[in-house]
Structure formats: C-alpha cells, structure tokens
Amino acid sequence: MEKLFKLKEHGTTVRTEIVAGITTFMTMAYILAVNPGILSAAGLPAGGVFTATALSSFIAIVLMAFLANLPIALAPGMGLNAFFAFSVVLGMGYSWQLALTAVFLEGIVFILMSLFNIREAIVASIPKNIKNAVSVGIGLFIAFIGLQNAGIIVKNDATLVSLGHVTSGPALLAIIGLLFTGILLVYKVKGALLIGIIATTILGIPFGVTKVPENFSPVSSPAAPLLFQFQFDKVFTLDFFVVFFTFLFVDIFDTIGTLVGVTTQAGIINKDGTIPRVKQALLADAVGTVAGACLGTSTVTSYVESASGVAEGGRTGLTALTTGVLFLLSLFFAPIFLLVPGAATAPALIIVGLFMMAPIKEIELGDYTEAIPAYLTILMMPLSYSIAEGLVFGMISYVVIKAFAGKMKDIPLVTWIVAFFFVLKHILA
Numbered sequence: 258m259e260k261l262f263k264l265k266e267h268g269t270t271v272r273t274e275i276v277a278g279i280t281t282f283m284t285m286a287y288i289l290a291v292n293p294g295i296l297s298a299a300g301l302p303a304g305g306v307f308t309a310t311a312l313s314s315f316i317a318i319v320l321m322a323f324l325a326n327l328p329i330a331l332a333p334g335m336g337l338n339a340f341f342a343f344s345v346v347l348g349m350g351y352s353w354q355l356a357l358t359a360v361f362l363e364g365i366v367f368i369l370m371s372l373f374n375i376r377e378a379i380v381a382s383i384p385k386n387i388k389n390a391v392s393v394g395i396g397l398f399i400a401f402i403g404l405q406n407a408g409i410i411v412k413n414d415a416t417l418v419s420l421g422h423v424t425s426g427p428a429l430l431a432i433i434g435l436l437f438t439g440i441l442l443v444y445k446v447k448g449a450l451l452i453g454i455i456a457t458t459i460l461g462i463p464f465g466v467t468k469v470p471e472n473f474s475p476v477s478s479p480a481a482p483l484l485f486q487f488q489f490d491k492v493f494t495l496d497f498f499v500v501f502f503t504f505l506f507v508d509i510f511d512t513i514g515t516l517v518g519v520t521t522q523a524g525i526i527n528k529d530g531t532i533p534r535v536k537q538a539l540l541a542d543a544v545g546t547v548a549g550a551c552l553g554t555s556t557v558t559s560y561v562e563s564a565s566g567v568a569e570g571g572r573t574g575l576t577a578l579t580t581g582v583l584f585l586l587s588l589f590f591a592p593i594f595l596l597v598p599g600a601a602t603a604p605a606l607i608i609v610g611l612f613m614m615a616p617i618k619e620i621e622l623g624d625y626t627e628a629i630p631a632y633l634t635i636l637m638m639p640l641s642y643s644i645a646e647g648l649v650f651g652m653i654s655y656v657v658i659k660a661f662a663g664k665m666k667d668i669p670l671v672t673w674i675v676a677f678f679f680v681l682k683h684i685l686a
Contacts, residue, residue: 258575262326267572269527272448273376274328277571278579280451284579284602284609285562287406288314288332289587292554295338299327299346299353301553304480305307309333309552311588313484317545317557319582323575324537328566328578329519331545334558337507343556345500354488359497361487363504367543370509376539380513382671387651388517388526389616390631393517394638394647399561400610401639406599407431416444427600431462435604442608450565450605457601466598479588483553488520494502506682507645508556514644515559522613523567561644565605569583610671626662649679 258264258271292310293303310333317331345356370376383391404410408428413419421428438453446452461467491497516538520526527533538559545557566576587594617635621627634651638644656676659667 261323262573262575264573264575269570269572269575272568274575275452275578275579276448276574277566277569278555279583280448280454280564280569280605281560281563281571281576282330282580282583283451283454283597284565284605285330285332286559286587286597287599287602288335289584289591290595291335292333292338294557295342296353296448299342299356299397301483302480303551305483307591308479308483308588309554311479311584313545313549313552313554313557314584315581316548317541318577318584320541320544321538321559322578322581324541324575325534327516327525327534327538328523328571328576328629329516329559329563330566330571330577331542331557331559332584334508334511334548334556334560337504337511337558338555340507343557349427349496349500351491351496352488355491355497356500356555357483357550357553358487358489358492359501359504360556361547362492363394363501363508363556364543364546364550366505367508367542367546367684368540369409369517371540371543374536375457376509376513377536379509379675380517380535381541382669382675383513383517383648384627384630384655384671384672386620386627386631387634387655389619390651391514391635391638391644391648392518392613392616393620394523395514395564395637395644396610396613397520398610398640398642398644398647399564399613400607401642403431403603403610406606407603408600409603426464427466427598428463430461430466430598431600431603433457433460434601435607437452438604438608448569450569452606452612454597454601458597461598461601463681466600467596468598469596470592473592474649475590475593477589477591481592482682484581485551486553487550488656502682504556507643508542508546508558510645511643511646512539512559514638514648517560518561518644519563519567519595521616521681522564523572525572532621533575555642562606562609564613565609568609626655626658626664626667629658652676653679 293306297303314332408421411421434457441449549557637650638647
C-alpha cells in the first residue's frame with residue numbers, strides 16, 4: 258500500500274484511507290437507487306441500469322486510484338442523467354440508444370482532449386481566487402443537496418424554496434443525525450461522518466424512514482448490463498450536436514470544478530495552484546464515461562461527495578480504491594446499500610459543506626476584480642444547482658471586469674478562450 262499510494266508522504270494511514278473510502282461510498286451510494294429510477298423513466302430497464310451504474314463507477318474509480326492517486330470517486334452524474342432521460346429522450350423524442358451514443362462519443366472526445374492536454378490547459382486557466390471560490394461554492398452546493406435529500410429544505414411555488422416539516426419524518430431524523438455527528442466531531446471521534454450515517458440509518462427504522470422490506474435478504478444477483486446499445490443513424494443532425502455539446506460542456510466543467518474544489522479542500526493542490534496528476538484524473542473520468550455508455554448508463558463524472566472522504570482524512574488513491582471496491586460489492590449486496598435513506602447521508606453532506614468553506618479565507622476580497630468573480634462563482638453554484646454554471650459566471654465576469662479595469666495582462670490567453678466558449682454555450686443553448 259505504501260509503494261502504491263505513498264501514504265506516509267501524504268500523511269495518512271491505511272485505516273484512515275479505508276474509513277474515508279467507506280464514508281465517500283456511503284454519501285454517494287444513493288446514486289445506485291436514484292440512477293435506475295431516473296433512466297428507467299426513459300425506457301431503460303432498471304436492473305440493467307443498476308448493474309451499469311455499479312460497474313462503470315468501479316472501473317472509473319479504480320482508474321482514478323491507480324493512475325492519479327487522488328481520493329476522488331466517480332459515478333454516473335446527477336443532472337446529466339436527468340438531462341439524458343427527461344430532455345433528450347422524453348423531451349426531444351430521441352431513443353435512449355441514441356442518447357447513449359451521444360454519451361459514448363462525448364467520452365471518446367474527452368479521452369482525446371485528455372491525451373492532448375486540452376482539459377489540463379482548461380484547469381490551469383482558472384485563476385487562483387476562483388479555484389478557492391469553487392471549493393466554497395461546492396461546499397454550499399453539497400450542503401444544499403443534503404438539506405434537500407432530508408426534506409429540511411423543500412420546493413415552494415411562491416418563494417422557490419422554504420423550510421420543510423422539521424418536527425417529524427426524514428427532516429427530524431436528519432437534524433438529530435446532524436447534531437449527533439456534530440458532537441462526534443467536537444470530541445474528535447475518528448470516522449465521525451461514517452458513524453453518523455450508520456447510526457442515523459439505524460435510528461431511521463423506528464422513525465419509519467429506513468424501510469426494511471418483508472423477507473429482507475442482504476444478498477441479490479446482479480442483472481445483465483445493457484451492452485453496446487448504440488444508434489449511429491442520426492449523429493450528423495443539428496439536434497444531436499446540441500445534445501452532444503451539452504453532455505460535453507457540463508461534464509468538462511463539473512469534473513474540473515469537482516477536482517479543483519476537492520483537492521483544494523484536501524490540501525493536496527500544488528503551490529502554484531495546479532492539481533497533481535490532473536491529466537491522469539481527467540483520463541480516468543473520460544474512460545469511465547466511455548465504459549458507462551458501453552454498459553448502459555449516462556455520463557460518469559467526478560463526485561463532489563468525495564469531499565466527505567477527504568473530510569475523514571482521505572488523501573490518496575486508496576480512499577478511491579476502497580470506494581470502488583464497495584461499488585463492485587454493491588452488485589451482490591444491493592438490498593443493504595439501498596436501505597440507507599437520504600436523511601442518513603444528509604448530515605454528512607451538510608457538515609462537509611462547512612469543511613469546504615475554509616478556502617474563503619484565501620480569497621482576495623479587497624480587490625474587486627478578484628472578489629466579484631469569486632463571489633459569483635460561490636453564489637451561482639447552489640442557486641443554479643450546477644458546478645459548471647458557477648464556473649461560467651466566475652470566468653466570464655473575471656475576464657470582463659479585469660478587461661474594463663485595465664488589467665488585461667492578468668488574463669491568460671486560455672482564460673479568454675474558455676470564457677468565449679462559455680458565452681457561446683449560452684448563445685447556443
């Protein structure tokens with residue numbers, strides 16, 4: 258383990274990494290239940306999607322562990338799966354086979370971009386203050402996801418969002434779990450987030466939130482994946498290009514935002530603001546997307562929930578490898594993992610949001626040409642429900658404000674190019 262992952266160099270241990278990997282898995286295992294539910298609405302068989310979700314996650318995470326040695330986990334992305342099902346298939350009327358073809362081709366393009374360092378150049382183009390802002394924005398975003406999952410924050414037609422019923426059900430369970438986990442952290446209990454998830458899941462049984470079915474069996478046989486279900490006859494149409502471009506854009510900048518935010522929070526980002534082994538990390542993401550499309554699921558991307566493992570001390574690929582192995586095991590123990598309700602993972606996500614706020618201290622708030630783009634990055638991530646859109650607002654405002662302030666020399670060429678494509682994306686949308 259020491260040779261493979263350089264644990265001492267990163268100031269960590271096997272035990273810490275394994276606990277961190279389990280914690281990451283527990284906070285993102287919801288995708289095993291959610292992804293089949295969303296994609297089955299588009300006509301894909303839920304059992305096959307479950308198998309594809311677990312296998313593609315395992316493949317991508319293992320590549321991340323061994324190629325990049327980073328504590329980043331990957332799985333089919335939320336938002337992208339909804340775009341796949343509700344926009345491309347149900348909205349535009351395309352077959353799910355054609356949507357999988359768009360994901361497959363997007364992954365091929367990503368591999369080429371990674372091999373030729375194009376995505377690495379995009380990462381390097383993000384200014385230091387915006388990189389710090391990305392971590393903070395993701396923190397607020399991930400906390401918002403947790404509050405939603407628990408029903409603490411709910412939809413409101415008049416005000417968009419409002420407080421849910423916090424005196425009963427999932428919301429009350431999550432609040433109890435949040436307080437319990439917080440107390441564990443105060444006393445510096447190792448594995449506090451994981452203990453909190455397990456304890457909240459168990460407490461959820463008398464609450465009626467954790468549903469244990471009759472004749473419960475912890476073991477199940479995996480369904481067959483949807484191998485190579487592609488359709489190439491419409492790939493040269495304008496509508497297909499729009500679908501392809503949307504998958505491409507969102508995945509690029511969700512992944513970049515997650516890598517920047519999680520590595521910044523972990524303290525493993527280089528002194529010059531670059532991410533170690535970023536090329537390998539982006540390649541793992543790209544290969545995962547191709548594998549996912551071949552198996553029958555939507556775009557695989559890096560997960561912000563990786564921050565929960567980092568918060569438990571995860572610093573190397575061993576954290577990711579642990580998460581990947583658990584995704585593989587989930588193929589046979591799906592009933593156990595599917596018991597964990599959103600209310601049980603919510604406290605971990607909310608607290609991780611706090612941990613990810615730390616880089617806000619590094620943002621130059623006294624210089625408005627730096628502060629305003631950073632602020633917009635932070636603000637727009639949770640409010641637009643998109644890491645990518647937060648980056649869009651941050652990068653465009655950075656270029657415009659710097660240019661009008663007479664600080665053109667602060668803007669690298671690649672930053673201009675990235676901002677131009679951000680503008681183009683919204684014009685074409």
